[in-house]
């Protein structure tokens with residue numbers, strides 16, 4: 001189930017080669033720490049705070065990147081101190097927008113309004129205020145900091161860790177040395193290898209002395225970073241006075257040029273701090289102490305409250321969601337208050353719990369972590385999307401809860417594990433051919449439903465074995481619609497500069513150009529089919545299978561050599577029909593062809609699976625884009641055997657069966 005989650009993978013090094021993305025200037029909110037100590041409304045302190053906010057906003061509109069201010073009155077205890085700092089590469093209009101939004105947030109957010117002190121972090125700016133002076137000293141209190149790590153490990157962890165450490169250290173040197181009194185900001189690009197670069201950014205508030213800035217950064221680099229982000233593909237540590245961040249894609253603007261491309265929206269993991277927990281833990285009313293009457297009244301009120309929440313969040317669309325809304329108390333009851341024993345999975349978004357409703361139904365509860373990068377808007381979109389989908393090969397959506405900062409999705413509980421587990425799990429779980437074939441067919445019809453037969457036209461965008469759950473009868477159920485997109489009925493293609501998905505399953509046109517369509521799902525399906533047949537993973541995972549060559553190269557080589565049956569998982573314990581296996585290999589290869597236009601549609605795939613008398617076209621060379629090295633191997637190999645453009649080496653009918661027994 002851990003696999004229900006999606007990891008975002010930036011392929012920016014490809015993008016930067018292929019196209020320059022443009023992006024609307026949106027703000028990326030990250031985190032806030034607002035003191036639970038509140039001041040009294042309508043006091044001088046409040047009016048000072050208002051004055052402070054407007055002074056910050058007006059400075060930000062004046063092309064200023066950093067500003068600190070103090071609003072004093074006759075009574076010292078009414079003094080308010082505040083500052084904002086925009087990231088060094090942020091253009092002034094965005095800085096202005098960010099500071100405006102941040103002050104708005106601080107004065108209106110339920111956790112922040114009336115707080116005696118607070119700090120809010122955006123990708124673009126930091127805004128902070130307090131009733132105590134904090135200028136010129138670094139606040140290293142753990143509770144005011146925030147870390148965020150990419151969930152994805154770098155393959156070459158040890159050397160990457162060293163590189164990150166050295167690069168950030170150098171970037172810090174540069175920031176500290178950059179102009180006395182000026183901004184303390186620096187970015188740096190370092191080559192990881194010929195394909196990839198490491199991007200580092202560090203910044204201190206300019207009110208710190210160079211020495212304090214350096215020691216603030218040192219503490220982040222030497223102490224916080226190793227704990228949160230060592231070996232990860234990206235990470236950041238944010239404190240009120242200094243911040244560091246590294247990624248393997250460019251996330252900052254280099255010297256007044258292009259806008260920030262494609263921060264991966266999803267799949268980053270946050271580790272929360274204790275103050276957050278205190279802020280969000282909600283007192284639970286003990287039902288046992290209430291009389292039946294009170295209970296009734298409360299329920300009535302709760303229902304009304306939920307209905308209001310629904311209308312607030314979904315407006316007109318709320319009518320279709322009635323009956324899908326759960327209140328937090330129900331979920332807590334079902335999951336034993338999110339107890340550890342009930343946890344069945346964990347990932348970038350948060351945790352998944354198994355729960356039992358009062359009426360006995362089993363549910364899987366996906367609880368997005370508080371600081372999950374999936375914002376409320378995406379969350380609501382996902383709900384509106386999945387609420388309209390229903391098919392036996394999709395995991396059934398049962399409801400959601402959007403209350404008290406909680407974002408929770410509730411699905412039917414699928415008792416078995418994911419396909420990923422059966423194919424690649426540690427203890428080899430053997431699947432018969434019969435089961436594999438059924439999974440291929442079921443998955444195909446689930447995708448076909450998404451593409452063509454639901455009320456919507458849905459592109460899943462993250463199909464992979466870990467998102468295919470198997471029930472007790474080994475029926476596949478597609479899960480995780482966090483990245484799914486709805487297309488207009490006559491829309492065929494879309495582009496995004498936010499390329500998210502999973503390494504190994506993304507089609508080349510999506511990974512490189514951000515173009516996605518039904519055919520990019522078809523591509524992912526093709527990979528899944530080949531993985532099901534071979535039990536080999538199409539990812540650069542050194543641990544799982546020691547394949548010298550990529551899966552596609554391997555399959556293609558055997559296909560060209562007319563030895564397709566030798567790719568079959570040797571652990572297959574049952575009889576199988578060779579023609580069925582070969583047909584599936586061929587379908588897999590058709591789906592992973594480089595040119596999306598010649599990949600079959602899902603409707604065609606399903607007809608191929610259902611009707612064995614339909615003749616299949618011969619597949620062209622698959623896309624090897626993820627394996628630059630493999631491509632070379634392939635070309636050398638093919639030149640000595642068969643020309644790469646020759647048509648299919650054989651057709652199913654004329655196949656000399658004797659040569660196709662597995663070794």
Ligand SMILES: *[C@@H]1O[C@H](CO)[C@@H](O)[C@H](O)[C@H]1NC(C)=O
Nearest residue numbers: 039040041042043046047114
């Ligand atoms: C604060 O002042 C506003 C406007 O004068 C008023 O509406 C509000 O009731 C006051 N609140 C308190 C808690 O006194």
Ligand SMILES: *[C@@H]1O[C@H](CO)[C@@H](O)[C@H](O)[C@H]1NC(C)=O
Nearest residue numbers: 068069070135136206207208
């Ligand atoms: C800004 O901070 C500096 C110390 O870093 C302090 O000397 C100065 O008075 C502050 N400015 C205001 C307006 O508070």
Ligand SMILES: *[C@@H]1O[C@H](CO)[C@@H](O)[C@H](O)[C@H]1NC(C)=O
Nearest residue numbers: 037038076077078116131132
């Ligand atoms: C700031 O607020 C805290 C918490 O309410 C309070 O204990 C402290 O005395 C205040 N300090 C000043 C200078 O007003």
Ligand SMILES: *[C@@H]1O[C@H](CO)[C@@H](O)[C@H](O)[C@H]1NC(C)=O
Nearest residue numbers: 026027029097100101102104
């Ligand atoms: C602040 O940003 C949020 C999220 O992007 C947006 O919903 C809100 O309207 C913005 N507010 C302002 C004042 O720009």
Ligand SMILES: *[C@@H]1O[C@H](CO)[C@@H](O)[C@H](O)[C@H]1NC(C)=O
Nearest residue numbers: 151152153154157230231232
């Ligand atoms: C990443 O690597 C660390 C060890 O370096 C390991 O403990 C962790 O489980 C790995 N995480 C993933 C998601 O592979």
Ligand SMILES: *[C@@H]1O[C@H](CO)[C@@H](O)[C@H](O)[C@H]1NC(C)=O
Nearest residue numbers: 165166167168169170172173
């Ligand atoms: C980090 O930078 C400091 C200051 O320039 C330097 O003394 C130290 O050797 C550097 N450490 C590494 C590991 O590069």
